[in-house]
Amino acid sequence: MTKFTETIAQLRRAGQPFVLVSITDGSGSMPRHTGAYMLVQEDGSTLGTVGGGVLEARAIRQAMQVFAQRADQDLAFSLTNEQAADAEMICGGSGTLHFAYDAPGHRAPDIPEQSGMLYIFGGGHVGLALARAAQLVDLPVTVLDDRAAYTDRAHAAGAEAVLLTGFDRIPALEVGPHDLIAIVTRGHLGDADVLRWAVEQDAGYIGMIGSRRKCQMLYDRLTAQGVPKSALEQVHAPIGLAIDAETPGEIAISILAEMIQVRAGWKEEKTQ
Numbered sequence: 001m002t003k004f005t006e007t008i009a010q011l012r013r014a015g016q017p018f019v020l021v022s023i024t025d026g027s028g029s030m031p032r033h034t035g036a037y038m039l040v041q042e043d044g045s046t047l048g049t050v051g052g053g054v055l056e057a058r059a060i061r062q063a064m065q066v067f068a069q070r071a072d073q074d075l076a077f078s079l080t081n082e083q084a085a086d087a088e089m090i091c092g093g094s095g096t097l098h099f100a101y102d103a104p105g106h107r108a109p110d111i112p113e114q115s116g117m118l119y120i121f122g123g124g125h126v127g128l129a130l131a132r133a134a135q136l137v138d139l140p141v142t143v144l145d146d147r148a149a150y151t152d153r154a155h156a157a158g159a160e161a162v163l164l165t166g167f168d169r170i171p172a173l174e175v176g177p178h179d180l181i182a183i184v185t186r187g188h189l190g191d192a193d194v195l196r197w198a199v200e201q202d203a204g205y206i207g208m209i210g211s212r213r214k215c216q217m218l219y220d221r222l223t224a225q226g227v228p229k230s231a232l233e234q235v236h237a238p239i240g241l242a243i244d245a246e247t248p249g250e251i252a253i254s255i256l257a258e259m260i261q262v263r264a265g266w267k268e269e270k271t272q
Helices: 003-014 053-069 081-086 125-137 148-156 188-198 212-224 248-271
Strands: 018-027 037-041 046-048 073-079 093-102 118-121 141-145 160-163 180-183 205-208
Touching: 003 018, 003 037, 003 046, 003 093, 018 053, 037 053, 053 073, 053 093, 118 125, 125 141, 125 148, 125 248, 141 148, 148 160, 180 188, 180 248, 188 205, 188 212, 205 248
Parallel strands: 118 141, 118 180, 141 160, 180 205
Antiparallel strands: 018 037, 018 093, 037 046, 073 093
16 A cells, blocks of 8 residues: 555544545646645645646645535546646646546545555665665555665655565565565675566566676576576666766665656556
């Protein structure tokens, strides 16, 4: 459960009304795509975004009307790039915002859980930094390591944590096309064990840390063991965007940026 859906569940349990704003149709160079959500409470506080700037301000005002009328509404919008720039938005576009009222006896449709899970194998410096960074984009995280001190540290940082008896003994995990796997264990043997398992999963993203030489060495070893070369070609290795990252924090940002880029590609494919 993401922070967004968790907040929805908490408000429903408390019987507090809210308005769920979503982009149901859009064109042009919009800052957010169809399927983006924002939650508005009666005090005007929000969670999530449908693009910021003047569009978001208009959406909040419209949400107040929805609270007053206790009924769903739609709002068509159109912003030129010049209007967007004047409002300090990145870009313009046109589309439709849907406002779904949610209160006891009037439940808005549930939003699809498509954020996926980030499985981080290795709770060291990079793994922990990545777990923390992922929270900034509301990405649920599970850290897996064979050292209790490292899984405890990951759990304290807000991630789910699984203590392994070894990277060659990974428990059954429900990995789907919206899930991401980051392989950042403390050594080549652990990376190889996890990679062998990972390419058999249905993950939407698999990335492995290491130099090009080290990655190729592991590829050669696994292909010799019967792992299809085509499966290994889908792995992002070295993991992360090439931004000359050096510190664990910088490396984590480069990894998360690559994941965001890949996930954006999924959205583009879905709308085509």
